[in-house]
Amino acid sequence: MTRDAALFEFLCRMGDSTLVLGHRLSEWCGTAPALEEDIATANTALDLIGQTQMWLGLAAEVEGAGRSADDLAMRRDAWDFRNLLLVEQPNGDFGRTLMRSFLFDVWHRRMLERLTASSDPRVAAIAAKAVKEVAYHADRSAELVVALGDGTEESHRRMQDALDRLWPYTGEMTSDDEVDREMAEARIAPLPSELRPGWEEAVRATLTQATLTVPESAFAHRGGKNGARHSEHLGHMLTTMQWLQRAYPEATW
Amino acid sequence: MYAQMIKSEATQDDPEKLAAFQARIDRGEKIEPKDWMPEGYRKTLIRQIGQHAHSEIVGQLPEGNWVTRAPTLERKAILLAKVQDEAGHGLYLYCAAETLGVSRDEMTEMLLDGRMKYSSIFNYPTLTWADMGAVGWLVDGAAIMNQVPLQRTSYGPYARAMVRICKEESFHQRQGFDVMMKMCRGTDAQKRMAQDALNRFWFPSLMMFGPSDKDSKHSAQSMAWKIKMNTNDELRQKFVDQTVPQAEYLGLTVPDPDLRWNEETGHYDFTEPDWSEFMDVLQGNGPCNRDRLEARNKAWDDGAWVREGLMAHAEKRRAARVAAE
Ligand SMILES: [Fe+2]
């Protein structure tokens, strides 16, 4: 794999993860548990869509095939998506949505912090912009996980269910493959496995405060970030998200 | 405008106090939460601000309907930001109403069980992407007509909320118009969507201003109190005069065969909306009334455990702090 091909893959991993999570969060639009949550959820979704424009914009530039960020977002099929499996999982109740954000945000923040020192200045610039937003996402989701884990019997049960359900999707975030090794060698990005100890420490600290029990199984589903096997959910999401572009391919919007 | 047919409450207060209160309003003074005010003024304002707040909240739904189908990343971001603004407007307005002694939760309950209303316009469906243009252009446009003068309304917290809201609403209107421009300069299918959106939203937008002045019973008292700044017909006329040239610029046809410029009056003559349809919508029989209220009720019910959980946690924290002191 050439360096640019690996970089393209890596940029799609970043941009597709923010796109898919941003889209999932936007599904809450107008129906969150309280007005403040509606506003905050929309705000996070907005940040993530903005980051998507940057990551996929750079991916398109690196690819050099005349595609735009929108082409990548709206005209690829599921097998070309490189997002983490975690973020394509359906929203479920607000607890599951929140837990999914929390597990991702902790990773996302650490990844971006490292990327601010990337040898590729374009990557470093995007990371520097995004990390401020994501630090806020991570603080907020951790705070809510603690509150709802500790809140009532029902909120505790729902948060524990969410954690149990989503835990097997966390391993993929910190697993390495050929693309990652190529990026690490070029000092463009850290090896994901290097993020594991810090991620786990931060996650465990918050979950302990939230009185939640970390599942023991270390089993990890894979197939999102290399596109080998997405879940069934992604296709449905794309069906909705890409519909206008697919139905009216000559139109500009 | 998001407040329609606001019934003004009769007031049985000391005539001297009433006269002094009216004199303050006539001098252009702002009434603040701690000032004395007639019971009718307070109740009318709660109803009006509440209806306005509920409209912002329910108004998220027809546009939220297209957030997951926005055609580009930029359009998705713009639409999300707009819907987020509307939630913010709801928040400011609930806060303004709270200064009159009614809590947000109480008002929410009244929306959910149908005791309080929201604008009729949000009971119409959004069926194509062009509706995101039409809603911004026409619905936010009509809202601005009413809300700009309300920046001078007599009740301080309401007037100040309006100042913040108006800035964002004019931004929404420009964005809506921009979507329409793209559609009208686009493919045949896009043009068709744009015309269809105008066809469906024209008369419902005119209804936003409420019934004709001759049938509008509650205006006089509200206007004297400067809760209502213009009559329904004045605002409707202003809206038509502003919007028709915009439609022409877009190359769209306003769905009113009797629409024409009147040299003598210096205004457009136009057909009134079908007021029986308006009454149907107010009575719950609009195309989406059931859907909208169901969606709000579901969000509220599904979110109950979250709100309770957050409160329980806050209470535990408070208790722990007290114990530590
Ligand atoms: Fe608004």
Ligand SMILES: [Fe+2]
């Ligand atoms: Fe609005």
Ligand SMILES: [Fe+2]
């Ligand atoms: Fe608006």
